[in-house]
Amino acid sequence: MHHPVFLAAGLALTWGLSAPLFAAEQLDSSQSASLVEQGQYIAKAADCLACHVGPDGTPYAGGKPTATPMGDIIAPNISSSKKYGIGDYSVKDLTRVLRDGKTPSGRHLYPAMPYPAYRGMTDEDIKSLHAYLKTTAAVEQKPSAKTDLKFPFSMRWLMIGWNAKNLDNYQAPQGLDDQAARGQYLVDHLGHCGTCHTPRNSMMGSDYDQYLGGAQLGNWFAPNITSDQKSGIGAWSEQQLADYFKTGQMGYAAQAAGPMAEAVHYSLQYLNEEDRLAIAAYLKSVPAIADDAQQQPVLDTRINETLLHREPKVTQVTRYEERELAQQGLKQEDISDPDSANGLYAQYCASCHGDEGYGQTTSFYASLVGNTTVRSANPRNLVAVILKGVEFRGATPKPLMPGFEDKLNHQQIATLANYVRTEFGAYSNSEISTDDVAYIASGKQKVSALIRYAPLLAWLGIILVAVIIIAGVWYWRRRRPVRVNPTVSQTNLDQPPHNRSDL
Template identity: 45%
Template sequence: MKPFSILLSVIAFSMASSTVIADGAIPPNVSLPNVSPANSDLANRGAYIARTADCMACHREDYSGGVPIETPIGNIYSTNITPSQRYGIGNYTEADFKKVLKKGRAPNHQLYPAMPYPSYHGMVDADISALFAYFQTVPPVEAAPEKTTKLPFPLSIRSLMLAWNVINVPATENRLGLTQTQQRGEYLVNNLEHCGTCHTPRNITQGLDKDMYLSGAPLGKWYAPNITPDNDSGIGRWSEQDIVTYLRTGMLDKRAYAGGPMAEAVAHSTRYLTDKDLSAMAAYLKVVPIIKTDDYLIPVNVARLPSPVSRSITYDLLEQKDYLAQAKANTTTNNGTVDSNSSKALYLANCASCHGVDGYAQPDARYASIVGLSSIRRAKPDALINVIAYGAKGALNTAPKMPGFSKELSPVQIASITNYVRVNFGGLTSSDVSATEVKRILK
């Protein structure tokens, strides 16, 4: 993306955004915290903005804070942002609140950019006012988070962030030539939803590498994939409706399933957005500059994907239980123990009770189907290996959390399961992930 700063386009963008923002009603049949006839329209609109800004992912649903945010310089813990005067932001004026969002500056100290103010820098004043009004209606939590940020010297000198801000704020700049819908999508993707915070590689100062915007980046034990419209390594083959469906549900049949930080984004934020806003995000993501990376996606070979064992087994727990018992029996050795060297035996023993003997799992019980998922069809197996090792949480609270197996399985066994899954459920012709590669990835 080529940066620019033309005053006329900024003014036009702000006017268009304000119009669309004011038009963004809360989706029907969706319960948002503190949306009440007793609150003002401004505060209730602020509740929706809190969802689009994904405040809850870091500050919890009650905004009490204390969530660890992994960064290359150590864990940074989120703060209490309820209107508690002693522990939260109850003493903030709206001007203070605006400085926090746009400059990362609290009344008494500078914030670390784990708080995505480089992206929030682009928030329009009308949204900030609504968000501030909303936070006045939040029940105060009269307690400090159990843990606070303690970084080693000299990183503990928060004023150093002032120099960092000169280089890295704002994180993005607006583009010319976008339709009004794409402008709204740009505002949501780049500013409120701050998608680039996870999906963009970092430069030498740990700011966003604007030349590689949204092209994918490592994220602790996760990897946020390329979401530019490149056909091979990004989401170029997704339709706008595919993007909307994924952001609404966290799932796309035989292609994608949100886990980890993306599951949190869906659970706390995108599933609450209006269809109009999700469509705007999709429209914008289809026109961001294409960036091709070496972590390309192997296209789905439908002919190689497994067929369900039967029409009923995916939903019939007893049938699945009986079939799994028989399948395990067929992989035992002569002395009655499971063959630990068999890829299939390892999958059946550790994975099949949730994901099913055929990979289609049990949708009614919210266990995820893994057939055809993009995470098992990438050239690099990092995402799949990390999920096997560290587990994953789904986008909905009703979905079971997948446990990690890093302590139960050796690198050899994790590699074996990885290869089995990629070939049998990803449709790959072959997979040769080694124990050495597993060790490298887990480090």
């Protein structure tokens, strides 16, 4: 029976039938591979990992708190686990989370998950993001931390009102060219830059009148990044901005620290150069907002230029401990007065930033002269840097700056910050007080009366409703004519004595 001719014909037939199928399948998988790759890029551009990373660095495990004046909000596990993550999500489910802040079970999310920004994401980007999120390693456990907000913020349904008031206030700018339009999409929707850089209104929504005008963020301050020449990024070139997004550093004038270091680490360094330049082009078009307190330009481009051509200079190393000083051939007496501003700087800062504040720029020890954080009229980031250090983990290994919150007291930090500003920041006078440092260290934030008194208002509301109900019942009982009905007299006995007076 198995005649070679039949066999050959059979093979040819099977091949003929299956070849197109096979080709289609191949096309399909290469298509889905590119969809996943596209989705991975979207996940980076949207910075999902910055918040959803696990405490030990496990991707998408969740557990990281976002601090808000109402309490800490914990990012959940969004790995592909079907039980603990979002493995069961359809594209529609993800779309609803990203655009409306609502989970498949109908739970309202807090805007700590930046859905007000993601709301503008295209269908195409959400679809590829969904394809990518399906491929992440499943993490089979819940984060151990739990969101715990104070009453009344613990009532998620309140977000219905918040959404109605805040979700559709955003108006996309008109008349942008293609490059700036791409930049606007990246800034406003994927990169959600305004979540940090735009101040909040009384309901903690974005105050679009101050769009990208700078806002407090815990210990840090996300600076003004509008096109203003003095207070914003107007003096930066587009290439300088793109470099900052790629390396967390711009010439010798700016280093990304704190939350911005995270944005560069998890997101911006992975964008392609075209997209980084698009963001830069868009930022340069954002209407300027001037901060009157900022008398000198935050960025002095001339200083940057001078520094670029400066020879590296290794400076005398001075440290606090005798042992360490001895190693450098120095004695404690060499530091004139260890408690003076000068003395504090020599002990704690000069080893890396140099006596003259120029740092060792060829080896990434930042120059304090010309640094935007030092020149800014808002002292918050300077104090935050001294407290917390600079913990940037970018693509190129760089030296880090240690935080000094356990080594120096608030008084010493205030002294140092004032010294750094007047010596290297071109300030003729600086008056950061010990109280200022304590306030910055606390991370506390001024909030509107609405948020501050919400618990009180909520309780007053509850008491008011209770009083109305009690008064209503009392009134209704008084008005009701009391009739004696022999068949229900048994029930009448259950009533309060004053209603049984006729018995």
